[in-house]
Amino acid sequence: MLASKAISFHPLHKLTSVNARERRLLFEGKEPIEYELLIAIPPHRAPSLVREANLTNESGWIPVDRSTLKTQFENVYAIGDVTSIRIPGRWKSDVPMVLPKAGVFAHVQADTVAQRITDEIAGRLPKAEFCGTGYCMLEAGERLAGFAFGDFFAEPAPRLELRNMGRAWHVGKVLFEKWWLSPFGIRKTLLRKTLLLGAKILRIPVTV
Secondary structure (H helix, E strand, C coil), X not given: CCHHHCXXXXXXXXXXXEECCCCEEEXXXXXXXXXXXXXXXXXXXXXXXXXHCCCCCCCCCEECCCCCCECCCCCCECCHHHEECEEEEEEEXXXXXXXXCCHHHHHHHHHHHHHHHHHHHCCCCCCXXXXXXXXXXXXXXXXXXXXXXXXXXXXXXXXXXXXXXXXXXXXXXXXXXXXXXXXXXXXXXXXXXXXXXXXXXXXXXXXX
16 A cells, blocks of 8 residues: 555664754664655653653563563552563564553553452452453555454464455444543443444454
């Protein structure tokens, strides 16, 4: 799809600086690339609160047990983008892979931690664990979307599947967003049931 629209893709390029006058992107160990319009996202960082509390490690994020989401501190859990969770495989020989930062993971992690805290308060042995499965809608414009899902804890590397772009996935993405943004009530319940029914028919693992 990118090639059909004459869009260049340059993965694994570490940006070092931008020459705005010449409209050139400079990369570490790579050739410069010229651009027409630049839309850049600053480096992601954990909030200063967790850094100042010494919850982060050398990566700048909070390391947690990948199954329980426990930190190294007693009675302290961490979920979502602020965490650093190692997964099998490596980007490079010296760069281990980590779980992507995505809302779908934070959602399931929140359920896991909530159940574990509830069990602890009730004096029960916590059993809830984060399993490392996740999914993502890939919006492509023109009412088209794709769908990717898989097991990010699979050995020896994450096992992922990608479905081809289509209008049905776009409809699913819209329904998912409507469910996510709806307040608790009948509408949210109906949207949830619709999503789960569609997931069952298409045989894809969706947790909502």
